[in-house]
Amino acid sequence: MLRRDRRLEAHLTKLKKLAGACAIALATAVPVHAQTMPPDYGPPISLEIARKAMAAAEAEAAKNNWPVVIAIIDSGGHVVMMHKRDNAQLASLDVAQGKAKTALKYKRPTKVLDDAISSGGAGVRFLALGDITPLEGGFPIVLDGKIVGAIGISGVLSAQNSQIGRAAIDALK
Numbered sequence: 001m002l003r004r005d006r007r008l009e010a011h012l013t014k015l016k017k018l019a020g021a022c023a024i025a026l027a028t029a030v031p032v033h034a035q036t037m038p039p040d041y042g043p044p045i046s047l048e049i050a051r052k053a054m055a056a057a058e059a060e061a062a063k064n065n066w067p068v069v070i071a072i073i074d075s076g077g078h079v080v081m082m083h084k085r086d087n088a089q090l091a092s093l094d095v096a097q098g099k100a101k102t103a104l105k106y107k108r109p110t111k112v113l114d115d116a117i118s119s120g121g122a123g124v125r126f127l128a129l130g131d132i133t134p135l136e137g138g139f140p141i142v143l144d145g146k147i148v149g150a151i152g153i154s155g156v157l158s159a160q161n162s163q164i165g166r167a168a169i170d171a172l173k
Helices: 002-029 047-063 091-106 110-118 121-128 158-171
Strands: 069-074 079-084 138-143 146-154
Touching: 047 069, 047 079, 047 138, 047 146, 047 158, 069 091, 079 091, 091 110, 091 138, 091 146, 110 121, 110 158, 138 158, 146 158
Parallel strands: none
Antiparallel strands: 069 079, 069 146, 138 146
């Protein structure tokens, strides 16, 4: 009986260690952004604000001669503005809108989902979600603490798409 108790105790110790390791792995798999409460949705972005964001995004793309599509949607998910620069690939029309919609729906930059999936483990579960574009280059547009829309950029490398989007967001500060 004593031997059995020791085996049971050893087994329970292993299970506790495994549970602890799983908890640590899960905590590190969830991005820091997901642990904070994102802002609420606000009224739809105005055309004036969308133009300001678009102008900054276009200036960044033009400065680097990047052939991209820039899509801006309102807080309801409707396209407010979309510009296709010369020689942008046709697929970027859908991808830019998808990035903007994903940033809007999940209330965070699409890089968060991109990173979670790339890290594997628990992050891979995001692939089961429908109608998302978990690629870097989408950002929620936040004004006065509320999400009023989102911007998505597609056509060049992810970091370059993100650079264009960041320029648009920074222009609204």
